[in-house]
Amino acid sequence: MITFPNAKINLGLSVLNKRDDGFHNIESVFYPVQICDALEIKTIDESTCKLVLSGDAIQGNLESNLVFKAWKILHQKYDIPGVHCELLKKIPMGAGMGGGSADGSFMLKLLNSHFKLNLANAELEQLAGQLGSDCPFFIENKPAFVSGRGEHMERIDLDLSGYHLHVIHPNVHVGTAEAYGLLSPERRQQDLRVLPRTPIEEWQSTFHNDFEEVIATQFPAIAEAQKSLLNQGAIYAAMTGSGSAVFGIFKEKVALEEKEGWRYFEGRI
Template sequence: MITFPNAKINLGLNITEKRPDGYHNLETIFYPVPLEDALEITVLNSSEHKFSLHQSGLEIAGNPETNLVVKAYRLLDEKFDLPPVDIYLYKNIPSGAGLGGGSSDAAFMLKLLNDKFKLKLSDKILEEYAATLGADCAFFIKNTPTFAEGIGNLFSPVTLSLKGYQLVLVKPDIFVSTREAFAQIRPHKPERSLREIITAPIEQWKDYMINDFEESVFPQHPAIREIKEELYNEGAIYAAMSGSGSSVFGIFHPKASLPTLKYENAFQFRCTLK
């Protein structure tokens, strides 16, 4: 059985306050985009091992044992004693890009196991399991436009459709650590909530919608700022860094001619949004 975990972008991101536990509260809007990995499971005939992970595509850093798809399998295996499986993961979503690729893989693994082994788990239960794997994992269970707050783990639906608009996504060969992204952050309450901003025409978003991480990341990595500026110069209606970076996206009118951007060693993706 196979599935195709997709990426997300952040439409705006406000860091609203620092919490007593050291984390930060935020608000953002997750929007799914059709940049996809491929994830397949087959039942192992041998029970010598509970699972075997086969990775291909873009390189994944770290030990396979710590991969989120493995953690998702182990989570449900502890509760339901699942059959042993071969896991095949083809990575097409860049890591460290603010696109939620690892979180999506984990959530889709939960859904895949639920379907494959007829566990009959509701979306609500799957979201609860997904939340234990990462703050934004639960978003990918329903995988629809979502307003997120708290540490990015409290969700509520929003009425938003960018269907037909075009997306250009650029992920430069730059790594931005979470610590680095938070380094210069100054928490603040936004004058206008993202819930309100997205009800305005998309042409007005760039005047009101921001990603607070850009203030911290751009001075340290001017090349990321330059990508955003070029997307605007090429006609993007709205452009921003996604999450804590380092990917940058531009949203273009449905009939716009998309630009050809020349960045050495950069991952680029173009699509029509659904």
């Protein structure tokens, strides 16, 4: 069986405070976009997950990969058989697009279907929460206002299907811990709950990513990429997550001027 884990973008991001458990409380709007990896599994006789990786290089060892961890969770809880798994990476790593989280959550859904476990989405979301803070989002994979560590979700009515998406990854890697270390959380500066009711033409002056200013100071290429998207007609351009990818939403399909060394992605919204 095969599936295609997709990325997400953050439409605004507020970092509210640091929690006692070391994580941060955030608020954001997560929106799924059709920039995808490919994930395929086959049952094997051995009681393990044999993971073959291709495409973009993935850091870390096998047991730290969320695809492997997803199999391990279901193997321990439901005694599912071993699988041979192939993962083709297209979503850039360390980009704030949730690629690793999507892979783990889609693996849970794929195993659920393949082995006919008949797990409801609510249970899959609970299991996905063991993989990472934003993993539960990818179970239903629909636009949501998120809070807490990113695990609390409220579905929202937001449809951007008539727009075009361009993403620039400006060849820099921003680690999540590094990004949070640069930030000094402040009181809420924006109300992202109203974003779905706000005309998209007003988003650029109304909503922002709290990480943008501090990250762009350390990595000027991120600010340059955002400016490039706006200069070429984006209605809204922002860094996603804790970086380093920057996306632009356009009314019409455009051919971007490309800069050497940067990576460019185009996907359906």
